[in-house]
Amino acid sequence: MRLALESRxxxxxxxxxxxxxxQVYRDLRVLSARPSEEEMQGVEHRLFGAWDGAQACSxxxxxxxxxxxxxxxxxxxxxxxxxxxxxxxIRTLLDGIAPVPRIDPAVREGVRNMDQPERRxxxxxxDPDAAARIAPADATRTARxxxxxxSSGKPLAAWQTQLLGGIGDTVDLRPLILLPERAxxxxxxxxxxxxxxxxxxxxxxxxxxxxKLDPALPVMRAIGVREIAAMLAGELSREQALxxxxxxxxxxxxxxxxxxxxxxxxxxxxxxxxxxxxSAIFASLLQD
Numbered sequence: 597m598r599l600a601l602e603s604r605x606x607x608x609x610x611x612x613x614x615x616x617x618x619q620v621y622r623d624l625r626v627l628s629a630r631p632s633e634e635e636m637q638g639v640e641h642r643l644f645g646a647w648d649g650a651q652a653c654s655x656x657x658x659x660x661x662x663x664x665x666x667x668x669x670x671x672x673x674x675x676x677x678x679x680x681x682x683x684x685x686i687r688t689l690l691d692g693i694a695p696v697p698r699i700d701p702a703v704r705e706g707v708r709n710m711d712q713p714e715r716r717x718x719x720x721x722x723d724p725d726a727a728a729r730i731a732p733a734d735a736t737r738t739a740r741x742x743x744x745x746x747s748s749g750k751p752l753a754a755w756q757t758q759l760l761g762g763i764g765d766t767v768d769l770r771p772l773i774l775l776p777e778r779a780x781x782x783x784x785x786x787x788x789x790x791x792x793x794x795x796x797x798x799x800x801x802x803x804x805x806x807x808k809l810d811p812a813l814p815v816m817r818a819i820g821v822r823e824i825a826a827m828l829a830g831e832l833s834r835e836q837a838l839x840x841x842x843x844x845x846x847x848x849x850x851x852x853x854x855x856x857x858x859x860x861x862x863x864x865x866x867x868x869x870x871x872x873x874x875s876a877i878f879a880s881l882l883q884d
Contacts, residue, residue, distance in 0.1 A: 600639045602878045603675045611669040614643040615680030618818050623649035623804055626797045627820040649815030655688040662689050681852050692762030694755040696744055703747040707739050723751045770881045771864040773856050785845040793838055801825055819844045
């Protein structure tokens with residue numbers, strides 16, 4: 597927001613475009629900390645709450661929508677500011693996506709009807725290289741790798757060598773990765789989840805549960821949904837749900853922090869937001 601407002605002060609309106617895989621769902625206003633009207637301060641925001649929770653938003657879906665939003669912003673000379681920590685989204689937009697053929701519905705149904713230990717065992721037998729890269733508990737990536745192999749006859753890694761549709765070479769990109777001091781980051785994670793639980797997070801989860809959506813959908817696996825659902829079912833006390841949600845948030849922040857330190861290009865600046873000269877940084881990001 598400070599960058600968008602500084603751009604406005606310099607005479608060019610900005611558009612903030614969401615690149616967070618939880619904030620895309622309109623069902624997760626509270627649990628994804630989607631910005632309020634007050635926090636938006638009159639700056640246009642796009643792709644926040646743009647998907648219904650019943651529809652999974654893949655990286656390809658988001659990248660296609662983000663391309664449209666970028667084009668519309670540039671057509672009216674607005675500065676597009678992508679914000680969010682979903683690395684797969686950003687990578688897909690910039691680098692492109694593997695041209696994996698459409699998955700045979702019968703194959704998808706068969707794989708999705710397997711439990712995770714069965715899927716994992718099948719992947720280890722049929723694509724041991726993929727199994728070595730994917731965590732044993734990662735049901736989503738396990739299912740995806742197995743579906744692609746069985747439907748196309750080629751492992752996912754083979755398709756991923758042919759990335760198509762990336763815009764990285766066609767835009768003037770000014771990246772900035774914010775890496776706060778870890779202890780402060782974790783303190784804020786704990787405070788954030790507590791504030792959500794004291795706010796309307798419980799009502800949000802009640803509304804989600806009332807929809808009886810597929811538990812495998814991303815919206816149902818968002819941090820806080822399972823913990824609060826367990827509390828509502830009497831399986832966890834409020835204190836236990838709070839502790840579990842805070843731990844899950846810190847765990848995710850740790851993985852995100854590690855990914856952002858090592859995966860993006862080495863030349864992308866990595867800075868502690870509390871220790872930077874904002875005016876200097878903004879000047880470099882907004883230079884012509």
